[in-house]
Amino acid sequence: MTYCVGMVLEQGLVLMSDTRTNSGVDNISTFRKLFHWTVPGERMIAVMTAGNLATTQAVISQLDERTKAPSERDNALLKGPTMFQVVTEIGRLLRATIEDAQRTNGDSGKGRFTATMIVAGQIAGMQPRLFMIYPEGNFIEASWDTPFFQIGETKYGRPILIRGYEPDMSFEDAVKLLMVSFDSTLKANLSVGLPLDLLVIGKDDFAPTHEYRISADDPYFTAISSGWGDELRTAFQSLPSYSFDGKS
Numbered sequence: 001m002t003y004c005v006g007m008v009l010e011q012g013l014v015l016m017s018d019t020r021t022n023s024g025v026d027n028i029s030t031f032r033k034l035f036h037w038t039v040p041g042e043r044m045i046a047v048m049t050a051g052n053l054a055t056t057q058a059v060i061s062q063l064d065e066r067t068k069a070p071s072e073r074d075n076a077l078l079k080g081p082t083m084f085q086v087v088t089e090i091g092r093l094l095r096a097t098i099e100d101a102q103r104t105n106g107d108s109g110k111g112r113f114t115a116t117m118i119v120a121g122q123i124a125g126m127q128p129r130l131f132m133i134y135p136e137g138n139f140i141e142a143s144w145d146t147p148f149f150q151i152g153e154t155k156y157g158r159p160i161l162i163r164g165y166e167p168d169m170s171f172e173d174a175v176k177l178l179m180v181s182f183d184s185t186l187k188a189n190l191s192v193g194l195p196l197d198l199l200v201i202g203k204d205d206f207a208p209t210h211e212y213r214i215s216a217d218d219p220y221f222t223a224i225s226s227g228w229g230d231e232l233r234t235a236f237q238s239l240p241s242y243s244f245d246g247k248s
Contacts, residue, residue: 001191002018002021002151004018004118004152005017005150006048006130008144009167009174011170011202012128012201012203012205013200014198015034015120017034017196018185018186019195019196030193035048037063037064039206044206045077047063047119048151049116049117050117051135052101052115054101055094055114063093076089076090086121090119090133095137098115098135118133118149119132119133124204128203130149147165148161152192153191156185156188156189160177160180165177175200179196179225183221195216197214198212
């Protein structure tokens with residue numbers, strides 16, 4: 001399983017993903033799920049992946065190959081004039097990759113090769129944008145009403161994001177919020193695991209504002225994890241006590 005989050009802020013975008021991939025309890029591996037490409041001063045595009053590993057690696061590899069041997073026809077990452085067109089092309093590539101795998105494997109391939117993606121970035125002269133692509137290749141865009149997307153194991157970390165998110169929060173506070181969300185997910189689901197990859201994309205930077213891998217022994221993440229647990233217990237104890245006789 002996977003957990004990835006992309007978040008829109010007034011000052012830019014924040015992305016975080018785990019790195020665990022498992023095929024049963026005795027076959028656990030670490031694979032990067034957060035990737036990015038830049039054209040200095042012109043664009044910054046990032047992609048996070050969840051789902052079948054062969055599918056997501058095939059899509060990322062094809063996107064990466066296109067940046068190394070660009071052509072006018074298919075190099076959407078570097079030459080797409082808008083984020084909408086960039087995401088449209090990535091969606092087409094994802095759908096074609098899934099359909100090809102399912103066609104090759106016949107009935108046994110149905111449902112086995114699906115994947116979803118979060119695409120974030122900015123092209124010069126336009127606003128930062130965030131999208132989520134479904135296995136069918138269609139997609140939706142984040143807005144101030146829905147300012148973050150999750151893919152993978154979403155349910156454990158979502159309440160943290162809903163309660164803590166503010167559009168004008170600082171990048172530092174957004175990273176802290178994401179760490180709490182991921183810590184809650186890690187505690188509840190063994191299929192999500194460290195290390196975590198973090199990418200901050202500042203508005204009009206067109207390069208990573210901050211990029212970091214959070215390991216199991218990271219002192220800040222350890223402090224967030226233990227501190228959040230302590231504060232939850234303190235908050236719980238401060239709530240009014242329940243009484244069997246109906247009196248407070």
